[in-house]
Amino acid sequence: MTWRFEFYETLGSTSDLLKEKAEAGAQGKLAIQAFSQTSGRGTRGRSWVDPGGNLAISLLFRPEKSIDFLAVIPFLTAVSLYETARQFSTGEADFMLKWPNDLLLSERKMAGVLIEAGGNADRKWVVVGIGANLRQAPQIEGRQLSALSEVAAAPDSAVFGRDLTLQMDRWIGLWEAEGFAPIREAWLERAHPVGRHLAVQRSETYISGSFSGLDEQGRLLLALPNGETIPVVTGDILLD
Structure with missing residues (x-):
């Protein structure tokens, strides 16, 4: 079609x-x-x-x-x-x-x-x-x-x-x-390269880290300063 x-x-x-x-x-x-x-x-x-x-x-x-x-x-x-x-x-x-x-x-x-x-x-x-x-x-x-x-x-x-x-x-x-x-x-x-520092804005709060790729569901992987990596489902991305 x-x-x-x-x-x-x-x-x-x-x-x-x-x-x-x-x-x-x-x-x-x-x-x-x-x-x-x-x-x-x-x-x-x-x-x-x-x-x-x-x-x-x-x-x-x-x-x-x-x-x-x-x-x-x-x-x-x-x-x-x-x-x-x-x-x-x-x-x-x-x-x-x-x-x-x-x-x-x-x-x-x-x-x-x-x-x-x-x-x-x-x-x-x-x-x-x-x-x-x-x-x-x-x-x-x-x-x-x-x-x-x-x-x-x-x-x-x-x-x-x-x-x-x-x-x-x-x-x-x-x-x-x-x-x-x-x-x-x-x-x-x-996209923004792996390792790029960014922040995820959720309401009035921010979570800062570095971009660590996408998982198999397309969720953004955010590497935190403490070594933990978390998946992000929604939120505004601010590039540093």
């Missing part, structure tokens, strides 16, 4: 519309893209500001094994974003993935992902919302953001979106054929 695209000049949220369509029975591999998004959402209730000319797209999946798919889709999406951005830039561009699915350019956030799931036992759906700064990065106090236009001519967002779905198909096919191991390896090759 090939991807089907719906394009809108302006939407409040591509994911909200796509979730409505999913609940109404829409088949998988439907992509909704807006050239301007007024109420974009990020993780943990944050807003995703879209100044226009950037990527605002949401993708609908109907996985047969939704639990397995939900475990791997953050990493599949992150690697797909990385590879798509690389296609439109020079080899000197300093891209890096931050756990689990942020794309950084020169250590500043360029793209983010919001994954939502629903449906009943027979008709599970997963919506992957993706925002990427292609033409310009919004100005948000206290946040360091980047845009692809810093290292290349800003691509047309529709072209970027179509290329992204091709990358998604490629990496999903690899996962279906060989499991999580090659996805995990690909993500680690593109």
Whole structure:
């Protein structure tokens, strides 16, 4: 099945519309893209500001094994974003993935992902919302953001979106054929290196340590100063 695209000049949220369509029975591999998004959402209730000319797209999946798919889709999406951005830039561009699915350019956030799931036992759906700064990065106090236009001519967002779905198909096919191991390896090759000092923010507290890889479930392994290594399931990652 090939991807089907719906394009809108302006939407409040591509994911909200796509979730409505999913609940109404829409088949998988439907992509909704807006050239301007007024109420974009990020993780943990944050807003995703879209100044226009950037990527605002949401993708609908109907996985047969939704639990397995939900475990791997953050990493599949992150690697797909990385590879798509690389296609439109020079080899000197300093891209890096931050756990689990942020794309950084020169250590500043360029793209983010919001994954939502629903449906009943027979008709599970997963919506992957993706925002990427292609033409310009919004100005948000206290946040360091980047845009692809810093290292290349800003691509047309529709072209970027179509290329992204091709990358998604490629990496999903690899996962279906060989499991999580090659996805995990690909993500680690593109992410903050093992040994990088970082902190995990949980509410108002921080846990500091160094990155020690991913386990077989995709959990971040944090090596603590006392020699203990703990798995991290959720939390904001702050790179030092």
